[in-house]
Amino acid sequence: MNTLASSSFAPRAGETRRGVGELLREWRLRRRMSQLLLATEAEISTRHLSFVESGRALPSREMVMHLAERLDVPLRERNALLLAAGYAPLYRERTLDDPQLAAAREAVELVLRGHEPYPALAVDRHWNIVATNRALAQLIGDASPALLQAPINALRLSLHPAGIAPRIVNWHAWRAHLLARLQRQIDASADTALVTLHDELAAYPAPPDAAPADLEPIHNLIAVPLRVRTALGELAFYSTTTIFGTPVDITLAELAIEAFFPADLHSASLLRAHASPAP
Template sequence: MTTVTSGTAARTEGVGPLLRAWRQQRRVSQLELALRADSSARHISFIETGRSRPSEEMVLRLAEHLEVPVRERNALLLAAGYAPRYPETPLDDPALEVVRAGIERLIGGFEPYPALVVDAMYDVVAANRGVLALFDGVPEALLTPPLNAVRLTLHPRGLAPRVRNLREWRGHLLEQMRRNIALRRSERLRALYDEVAAYPVPDTACPEEPAEPVAYFALPMVIEHRGRTLSFVSSISTFNTPMDVTVAELAVETLLPADPATAEYLQTWLS
């Protein structure tokens, strides 16, 4: 797997091998990519072998058809000798005030249901009161900013001992991380994955059979909270066609009640 770690490394390696690696990862042939990008397989081959230098427009067109993340599109442009196209604006920058305000209104509107916003490293950048209530009893050491949603969920001193179907939910989270590692090629994300995958699974992870079978429409997270067993299903949304690296890597996750008992309890949760 080819990994771009800096602008200098990208320029040294050249755009051809990087585009070939993305194409192979997406399991797309040169001919198929050429048809998508209104080009020819010969031209794609010349680009990948360094015999032809693609235009800036072609780099962006190929990146779009290969579904290359915005951050990595900048790396492709650098490797081809062009300036990055997409800025990476800090979330606290005044330029993103509208984004921040919209996020706060969005997750606040989901209350009493838990909702949070995470970045590419699963660090929590915003959370509503429903999420904060779930963190009751978590040691302060794990709540030191930046809070990390995956670490908080899977850590043996975090939420893990309270998640009744931890083995299933853990498998879901780790698979999600593996997909993102393949998509983003991030060494930092790989290091986080290695950390949380190595956490021991508490003995309490063995699920108990419910008194009555429950037909869930998606894999739930079943968690104990203040003496009650709650069931949530997760929904994740992202910004459409973002033009900024920071915004592109934000994800809004909401936890919706998976059964009537949880929905009823949540109505009195924050009152």
């Protein structure tokens, strides 16, 4: 497994410190919840919630965590809420090579290795690749060396003109799928780095020989596949995402394994026939 160091938790440079009430209100509005709905779900009075959001009442550490849970705030941002309220952060962020993450790291390695001969990779919250299996080389091997320098961003590698974009048969459909997925992640996390990444990806031009979008049929499909030309021939994949179920570490909470399964028997046969023997 190839492993890259993950970024550490730190306050955003130049960010003005805001009160916990303002931050909670932003998360409530982002989740499209009224004060009444959040107060009902949190089993507190609307008046108390209003006082917290306006800064007239300082919530306890337990109340901050209680509201954050109801608002499904990411762990990294829960730390920010605690800091804004004057409390110490609760969630740690370790690198994947930390001894305390040895069991989780082994689980990632087992999933990636066990998925061969099909491609799989693990990414962080910004889609930077932190681990891969050997089969991924079939997809990214001829990308520009500049895009293969750490940190390698999986979405940039996919849609950049010097990445694998020229080999993606259904580029328009795959691009729309990735951008929509990234937008959902932005809506859920409010991560400004993802907004910047979305803007960058959306500005990439279509490959010169990309088929028109209206010639990429999606009817009768169960999901949008990735159809890509490789040295083995044209391959088609469906992707799945695996995450840790109950993380209390920021690194694990933000780690996702993207596994690609063959979308047809032809792709499966080609990959199995050219699979490298296990080391």
